[in-house]
Amino acid sequence: MIELKDISRYFSGVAAVRELNLTIDKGEFCVLVGTSGCGKSTTLRMINRLIEHSAGEIHIDGQPIRSFREEVLRRRIGYVIQSIGLFPHWTVARNIALVPRLLGWEPERIAARVDELMALLGMSHSRFADKYPRQLSGGQAQRVGVARALAADPDILLMDEPFGALDPLTRDGLQDELLALHSRLNKTFVFVTHDMDEALRLADRLVVMHEGRIRQQGRPIDLLREPADEFVESLLGGSDRGLKEAALTPVSARMRRESTPSSAPAIDADASLRDALSLMLWHRADALKVVEGKGSAKMLGTLSLTDVVAARAPTASGEEARP
Amino acid sequence: MSRLRGLVVPLTWLVLLLGGCLAMEALEPLFRWIEPDSRSVIYQRADFLTLLGKHLLVVSAAALLSVAIGIGAAVAVTRRWGQDFLPLVAQLAAIGQTFPPVAVLALAVPVLGFGTLPVIVALLLYGLLPIVRNTLAGLEGVSAEVREAARGMGMTQRQLLMHVEMPLAASVIVAGIRTSVTINIATAAIGATMGASNLGDPIISGIVNGNTAHVLQGAVLIALLALFVDSLFAWLQPESASIGAASA
Numbered sequence: 399m400i401e402l403k404d405i406s407r408y409f410s411g412v413a414a415v416r417e418l419n420l421t422i423d424k425g426e427f428c429v430l431v432g433t434s435g436c437g438k439s440t441t442l443r444m445i446n447r448l449i450e451h452s453a454g455e456i457h458i459d460g461q462p463i464r465s466f467r468e469e470v471l472r473r474r475i476g477y478v479i480q481s482i483g484l485f486p487h488w489t490v491a492r493n494i495a496l497v498p499r500l501l502g503w504e505p506e507r508i509a510a511r512v513d514e515l516m517a518l519l520g521m522s523h524s525r526f527a528d529k530y531p532r533q534l535s536g537g538q539a540q541r542v543g544v545a546r547a548l549a550a551d552p553d554i555l556l557m558d559e560p561f562g563a564l565d566p567l568t569r570d571g572l573q574d575e576l577l578a579l580h581s582r583l584n585k586t587f588v589f590v591t592h593d594m595d596e597a598l599r600l601a602d603r604l605v606v607m608h609e610g611r612i613r614q615q616g617r618p619i620d621l622l623r624e625p626a627d628e629f630v631e632s633l634l635g636g637s638d639r640g641l642k643e644a645a646l647t648p649v650s651a652r653m654r655r656e657s658t659p660s661s662a663p664a665i666d667a668d669a670s671l672r673d674a675l676s677l678m679l680w681h682r683a684d685a686l687k688v689v690e691g692k693g694s695a696k697m698l699g700t701l702s703l704t705d706v707v708a709a710r711a712p713t714a715s716g717e718e719a720r721p
Numbered sequence: 722m723s724r725l726r727g728l729v730v731p732l733t734w735l736v737l738l739l740g741g742c743l744a745m746e747a748l749e750p751l752f753r754w755i756e757p758d759s760r761s762v763i764y765q766r767a768d769f770l771t772l773l774g775k776h777l778l779v780v781s782a783a784a785l786l787s788v789a790i791g792i793g794a795a796v797a798v799t800r801r802w803g804q805d806f807l808p809l810v811a812q813l814a815a816i817g818q819t820f821p822p823v824a825v826l827a828l829a830v831p832v833l834g835f836g837t838l839p840v841i842v843a844l845l846l847y848g849l850l851p852i853v854r855n856t857l858a859g860l861e862g863v864s865a866e867v868r869e870a871a872r873g874m875g876m877t878q879r880q881l882l883m884h885v886e887m888p889l890a891a892s893v894i895v896a897g898i899r900t901s902v903t904i905n906i907a908t909a910a911i912g913a914t915m916g917a918s919n920l921g922d923p924i925i926s927g928i929v930n931g932n933t934a935h936v937l938q939g940a941v942l943i944a945l946l947a948l949f950v951d952s953l954f955a956w957l958q959p960e961s962a963s964i965g966a967a968s969a
Contacts, residue, residue, distance in 0.1 A: 446873060472872070483867060483873075484870070485870070496874050
């Protein structure tokens, strides 16, 4: 658990972050989002003391972070930045092994851990282990960055706009992988981005920041439905909010268990309502056949246009939406 | 294998240099033709090999000291605690480069007197500048992201310097040392006017006595030594910079 209590940070007298209070539970995927200069990156970097906080206290698992030596603290926390943060003069394997080496692990243990991480991130050891960062694509380099951050098995992973420099296709893929990784590893992820779609997609807890303060935090769906003020509303997409909400709701939440005419286009039950809407627009159809899994023929039910725009019933996670 | 092949050029210069030192007499007809009226056409007052040894000794002593001091100073002013001196040192390095080497030596005499020591000190001072400048450039060339990642992963300042900054800056630093040493091989010859005996001796005595053959012998040997050392550095220079530069 990470607790930030009344945290402020001043740069030559100007507050970059002021009196910020934030609690991130263990295993949570917390995304800090906001325009540039809102203090989100500063907040993230205060957690591993790359930036010292000017006032307030930060605790990790109940212990104030200043009770550790900086280096010791940082070796316990994974940290990912954009791909250029890899050491250009080291191979992929050596880059990944960085923190275990700093911690003085045995060479055999390090080698085994590197293999394990490369497998976890879907990189073939024989193809990539001896490559240099310049020989990698942006997506591959970013995978190495994540592997490096996970190397010493930290409980917390801090990510500062890790996908900022990637093309949309690669980014989509890595977002999926990151979500899968998160649900598999049960680690606390703190992620900074200015891309609202990315934030909505990844976050368990979305924290909207502006001018060094938290404007609103909560589940993405709650923020979409009830933005605290105009700023949050406009940041969340203004008139685009309907589509963003639809993107967070799976088809399975709205479909009816009825059969459809077989001529209707098929959609995966795990796809979002946004995808469904797009499919309807594209095929000029007002009903879709809901199937189990991509390309599967097993029909689960029907989703009609009325279902999509129907009153908000159960939300993404199956709970009742707040009134 | 290709690494060893790179040694061909330095070895060629070395063979020519040693050949010149040991068998200058063989070229007597050539020098006789240049200097038909002189009593001696081959410099005899000292053995060329001895002069070469002394020349190398002075240059390497000065180079070792200026490498230690130059890299030390550049590293110090790029640390957080030495940052205040960065502009000063950078400026000194820049100004120093505009000084002609002869002037440095001329200024050293009144302060340090004659002999080998003042020559070493003068060469050291002059040789510092390319090293400081290149070390600063090399260290500043390490990208902020790499530094940030190193710190974020929990490297200490020392580990950051030894495992990241220095290896990435190495090729630029070696280039600076190369410039410094090559210039000093030439500059050391002027040291002969200050009582340090080296390959500059034949040149100086040739000028004084109006003997072009002696001047030529000293000059050719110094040129060969400079070419040998320069090509040796070219072979030594690490390729890590190309890795660093290409990784955007």
